[in-house]
Amino acid sequence: MKRTKLLFASAAAAVAILIGSSNSNAQTAPVNDGDSKATRLGIGLSAGIPTTDGYKFAFGGDLRLQQDFTSNVSGILSVGYNTFSLESGPAATSSVDNIDFIPVKAGIKVFPVARFYFSGEIGAGFGTRDGSKTAFIYAPGIGVGTNTGIDIGLRYEGMTGNSAIGLKNPGQVALRLAYGFNLN
Numbered sequence: 001m002k003r004t005k006l007l008f009a010s011a012a013a014a015v016a017i018l019i020g021s022s023n024s025n026a027q028t029a030p031v032n033d034g035d036s037k038a039t040r041l042g043i044g045l046s047a048g049i050p051t052t053d054g055y056k057f058a059f060g061g062d063l064r065l066q067q068d069f070t071s072n073v074s075g076i077l078s079v080g081y082n083t084f085s086l087e088s089g090p091a092a093t094s095s096v097d098n099i100d101f102i103p104v105k106a107g108i109k110v111f112p113v114a115r116f117y118f119s120g121e122i123g124a125g126f127g128t129r130d131g132s133k134t135a136f137i138y139a140p141g142i143g144v145g146t147n148t149g150i151d152i153g154l155r156y157e158g159m160t161g162n163s164a165i166g167l168k169n170p171g172q173v174a175l176r177l178a179y180g181f182n183l184n
Helices: 002-024
Strands: 039-050 055-068 073-086 099-113 116-127 134-145 150-159 171-182
Touching (some): 039 073, 039 150, 055 171, 073 116, 099 134
Antiparallel strands (some): 039 055, 039 171, 099 116, 116 134, 150 171
16 A cells, blocks of 8 residues: 555656646747647556455556547547456455456546646446446546646546446546647
């Protein structure tokens, strides 16, 4: 648990440094007379803390397509792979194993101020084990995007009901670090 707290403290420090350095360059960007219509493809890695008992760490990766509708609203589509690692000890000896699933989500990012955003995604989680079901996924979040293509976000990702991975209402709080390529 101490290692996880250290990871999140380090990530928070990195976000603060990036925000500070990106704000110092904010005045050098050209003025945009109209709304952006950029399309980006982001590749991200995430690390998180499961909110489900018996699991100690979550990690995953994703591809995210982002289309700007206006200068402060973008649509997003993402697909990824997530795994929750078991804690050692009594929980690890139960019939439950590490859990793996493929989230496919669609959502929106709203930028109330430059570079800072709120996001919301919904979709489906597909379990990777035999006999797995599909579950509804929801993922509200916040984040910072820089002019250099770096995107750092914090989200809660939850699944409803008896999920794709065989657990009731699993979830995670995850930090995502990504790089976005401009496709225009």
